[in-house]
Amino acid sequence: MSTLIxxxxxxxxxxxxxxxxxxxxxxxxxxxxxxxxVLYLISITFFFIIGGTMATFIRLELLTPQGDLMTAExxxxxxxxHGVFMIFFFLIPSIPATLGNFLVPMMIGARDLAFxxxxxxxxxxxxxxxxxxxxxxxxxxxxxxWTFYTPFSSVYSQSNVVVALLGIFIAGFSSxxxxxxxxxxxxKMRAPGLTWFKLPLFIWSHYATSxxxxxxxxxxxxxxxxxxxxxxxxxxxxxxxxxxxxxxxQHLFWFYxxxxxxxxxxxxxxxxxxxxxxxxxxxxxxxxxIASASLAIAFLGFLVWGHHMFVTSQSVYAGLVFSFxxxxxxxxxxxxxxxxxxxxxxxxxxxxxxxxxxxxxxxxFTIGGLTGLFLASMANDIHLTDTxxxxxxxxxxxxxxxxxxxxxxLHFWWPxxxxxxxxxxxxxxxxxxxxxxxxxxxxxQFLLGNLGMPRRYHAYPPEFQVLNVLSTAxxxxxxxxxxxxxFYLLWSLKWGKLAGNNPYNATGLEWQTTSxxxxxxxxxPPDTSxxxxxxxxxxxxVER
Amino acid sequence: xxxxxxxxxxxxxxxxxxxSAPMHGHAPQADDGHAGEHPYGLAHQFDxxxxxxxxxxxxxxxxxxxxxxxxxxxxxxxxxxxxTYFHAFNKASGLENWFVGCINTCVLLVSSLTMAMAxxxxxxxxxxxxxxxxxxxxxxxxxxLGVKAYEYNHLFHERLVPGRNFDVPxxxxxADGSIKAEAHAGDAGHGPxxxxxxxxxxxxIFFSFYFALTGVHALHMIVGLGLxxxxxxxxxxxxxxxxxxxxxxxxxxxxxxxDIAWIFLYPLLYLIDRSxxxxx
Numbered sequence: 001m002s003t004l005i006x007x008x009x010x011x012x013x014x015x016x017x018x019x020x021x022x023x024x025x026x027x028x029x030x031x032x033x034x035x036x037x038v039l040y041l042i043s044i045t046f047f048f049i050i051g052g053t054m055a056t057f058i059r060l061e062l063l064t065p066q067g068d069l070m071t072a073e074x075x076x077x078x079x080x081x082h083g084v085f086m087i088f089f090f091l092i093p094s095i096p097a098t099l100g101n102f103l104v105p106m107m108i109g110a111r112d113l114a115f116x117x118x119x120x121x122x123x124x125x126x127x128x129x130x131x132x133x134x135x136x137x138x139x140x141x142x143x144x145x146w147t148f149y150t151p152f153s154s155v156y157s158q159s160n161v162v163v164a165l166l167g168i169f170i171a172g173f174s175s176x177x178x179x180x181x182x183x184x185x186x187x188k189m190r191a192p193g194l195t196w197f198k199l200p201l202f203i204w205s206h207y208a209t210s211x212x213x214x215x216x217x218x219x220x221x222x223x224x225x226x227x228x229x230x231x232x233x234x235x236x237x238x239x240x241x242x243x244x245x246x247x248x249x250q251h252l253f254w255f256y257x258x259x260x261x262x263x264x265x266x267x268x269x270x271x272x273x274x275x276x277x278x279x280x281x282x283x284x285x286x287x288x289x290i291a292s293a294s295l296a297i298a299f300l301g302f303l304v305w306g307h308h309m310f311v312t313s314q315s316v317y318a319g320l321v322f323s324f325x326x327x328x329x330x331x332x333x334x335x336x337x338x339x340x341x342x343x344x345x346x347x348x349x350x351x352x353x354x355x356x357x358x359x360x361x362x363x364x365f366t367i368g369g370l371t372g373l374f375l376a377s378m379a380n381d382i383h384l385t386d387t388x389x390x391x392x393x394x395x396x397x398x399x400x401x402x403x404x405x406x407x408x409x410l411h412f413w414w415p416x417x418x419x420x421x422x423x424x425x426x427x428x429x430x431x432x433x434x435x436x437x438x439x440x441x442x443x444x445q446f447l448l449g450n451l452g453m454p455r456r457y458h459a460y461p462p463e464f465q466v467l468n469v470l471s472t473a474x475x476x477x478x479x480x481x482x483x484x485x486x487f488y489l490l491w492s493l494k495w496g497k498l499a500g501n502n503p504y505n506a507t508g509l510e511w512q513t514t515s516x517x518x519x520x521x522x523x524x525p526p527d528t529s530x531x532x533x534x535x536x537x538x539x540x541x542v543e544r
Numbered sequence: 545x546x547x548x549x550x551x552x553x554x555x556x557x558x559x560x561x562x563x564s565a566p567m568h569g570h571a572p573q574a575d576d577g578h579a580g581e582h583p584y585g586l587a588h589q590f591d592x593x594x595x596x597x598x599x600x601x602x603x604x605x606x607x608x609x610x611x612x613x614x615x616x617x618x619x620x621x622x623x624x625x626x627x628t629y630f631h632a633f634n635k636a637s638g639l640e641n642w643f644v645g646c647i648n649t650c651v652l653l654v655s656s657l658t659m660a661m662a663x664x665x666x667x668x669x670x671x672x673x674x675x676x677x678x679x680x681x682x683x684x685x686x687x688x689l690g691v692k693a694y695e696y697n698h699l700f701h702e703r704l705v706p707g708r709n710f711d712v713p714x715x716x717x718x719a720d721g722s723i724k725a726e727a728h729a730g731d732a733g734h735g736p737x738x739x740x741x742x743x744x745x746x747x748x749i750f751f752s753f754y755f756a757l758t759g760v761h762a763l764h765m766i767v768g769l770g771l772x773x774x775x776x777x778x779x780x781x782x783x784x785x786x787x788x789x790x791x792x793x794x795x796x797x798x799x800x801x802x803d804i805a806w807i808f809l810y811p812l813l814y815l816i817d818r819s820x821x822x823x824x
């Protein structure tokens with residue numbers, strides 16, 4: 001197998017952003033985008049572990065048909081907190097707040113984001129929101145599902161809904177401020193000569209993500225505030241008993257929460273574009289198509305929310321339009337998949353850990369996306385609504401897509417972030433564990449859903465047991481795959497090989513500076529003269 | 545849109561990111577001994593004053609787009625119920641005091657004018673002018689909030705605050721369909737419209753939106769007053785000079801946005817049935 005990691009000759013820079021200052025205060029009051037990225041990295045890992053623990057309990061309960069591990073009420077709270085933590089406190093900030101925060105200024109040759117202090121504020125808002133959600137789950141829990149459908153959430157639920165909603169509301173502002181910072185930074189902070197079509201695709205996808213964060217998040221903010229007010233003061237906006245319309249809540253909620261799916265997946269697509277190009281030693285096939293597909297996904301993403309509501313009182317004609325528009329989103333998504341595949345064609349492909357994750361992403365995202373089309377067909381959707389088919393579909397996109405892309409990016413830029421290499425064979429082993437464990441966990445759920453097993457129940461008829469046991473077994477392998485990077489990445493901080501400035505001989509401005517970079521990123525202005533991804537000019541890696 | 549106009553990145557002296565650039569965030573240093581090397585008010589992450597000014601302005605406009613969607617979500621809900629419960633909303637809106645709302649509209653419009661004057665003075669670097677106009681703006685903003693408090697208090701006494709005690713003027717109907725008594729007549733004298741039994745619950749939805757929308761708006765006014773206080777303090781330290789006025793400008797943008805939001809809320813909540821030809 002060819003490998004392209006170059007044995008580092010460079011030594012670690014004496015002064016970098018990690019060792020510039022050492023006090024706890026210097027971390028908690030930092031305005032350096034790289035340090036804030038590290039703060040985010042630690043905090044989202046914490047919430048990922050909590051969400052993952054909840055998932056473990058879910059899979060253990062579903063090992064047997066009877067509800068023997070926990071009561072139905074406890075189960076409701078466990079899957080709700082799994083959803084809340086994973087979506088609002090892991091997936092939405094995952095790539096933008098960590099890799100995005102670290103890389104957006106570096107990829108465009110800037111010293112920092114446009115508003116460094118707002119960047120820090122956004123991390124604090126995230127932490128406050130996360131603590132509130134955590135508090136809600138410890139004191140009373142929340143049993144509404146992460147979707148908070150009214151009137152259950154606004155009137156009847158006996159659990160701690162208000163505090164959890166407040167947490168999500170505050171975390172939403174963290175997301176808005178991150179989007180605002182990226183948007184302004186990409187518009188105004190690019191290095192001289194770095195025109196729009198010279199930008200890395202990572203930047204394009206983060207630009208599209210920022211627009212979604214800015215225009216979608218406020219709508220869910222006002223919606224959740226109205227639910228809080230309805231619950232505390234007794235407004236009647238979503239309560240049918242008082243003449244309100246519960247379906248209005250679903251419209252407003254999905255107006256954000258469907259674009260939120262693209263907030264989660266678009267940055268992942270940006271990561272994959274970088275990695276596929278680097279490990280194929282080729283510029284991405286159809287650069288401008290991939291870039292505009294990001295914008296098209298962002299635009300169309302705002303027009304498809306009604307496909308979550310085919311079984312409500314929404315008019316059939318509205319349903320037809322939403323169905324059609326949902327099919328349209330498949331076009332830019334497929335453009336990306338085809339272009340990544342074409343990038344590999346006749347490329348000098350090597351299978352380092354990030355590339356393994358990237359291939360995993362392409363395959364699993366394709367399955368997740370195509371099953372989305374099954375659900376976008378109205379007649380099919382009526383059969384599949386609220387079954388495990390839906391659960392499998394969005395886990396293929398969110399875990400098979402987004403989490404794999406996050407791991408791919410984390411491994412790819414780990415040498416840049418820390419200056420150290422992780423043990424390659426362990427990385428590959430973990431990538432295999434994740435891929436095999438993931439498919440074993442979630443593919444049976446497609447079958448379960450098609451057989452009619454409904455989601456969100458703690459007990460099920462015995463005929464579904466075999467597939468559920470398979471799923472729980474897969475989850476165990478998946479957990480090993482997720483736990484391994486936690487250990488070897490931490491290990492590499494002290495004992496990993498020094499990475500050098502550019503261990504993959506990759507293009508992109510972030511590789512022109514030291515690893516880890518200095519506080520202001522570049523000691524001399526980065527060279528922006530080349531077209532994007534000039535891999536044809538880089539030497540072909542040596543066969544070893 | 546291209547960010548890289550020669551005007552921004554043209555001067556090579558500023559394009560090279562300097563490792564030793566001082567870190568002082570957005571707050572400009574009070575002492576400014578070497579304007580040639582490091583322009584007054586320039587934060588470390590920017591190359592030059594022009595870039596900083598454009599970034600800050602775009603940032604505020606993007607934030608206002610967010611605000612637009614925030615109010616937009618609630619207004620979309622309002623429009624839905626306005627169509628579903630057309631007559632009830634007409635009558636409920638009739639319980640608002642349009643004249644007091646009109647006074648408040650005028651107060652806010654004048655405050656926008658004084659805000660614009662303050663920005664104009666900031667461009668001139670006129671410290672006293674900035675402070676004078678901002679204080680007038682703050683007085684007008686506080687007046688608006690005072691009038692709003694008066695209205696809320698009045699609605700509270702009229703039992704028009706959503707919740708268990710909410711009630712609107714209506715007839716109590718006997719079993720045979722005749723009118724038995726008038727319940728909760730409201731202010732005697734100006735004869736409020738009577739709500740049919742089906743219209744009583746939708747009336748509460750109207751007032752739910754009334755309090756949600758005006759409440760969120762008032763919250764924005766309070767934030768605005770806080771921002772103005774901050775700007776006044778900075779102006780009193782003479783921080784807005786040598787062409788540095790971005791904080792005043794973007795606070796002005798925010799203030800104008802909050803005014804414009806009210807310009808939409810006033811007709812939606814107070815004026816939907818003032819022609820006398822619709823409803824009833």
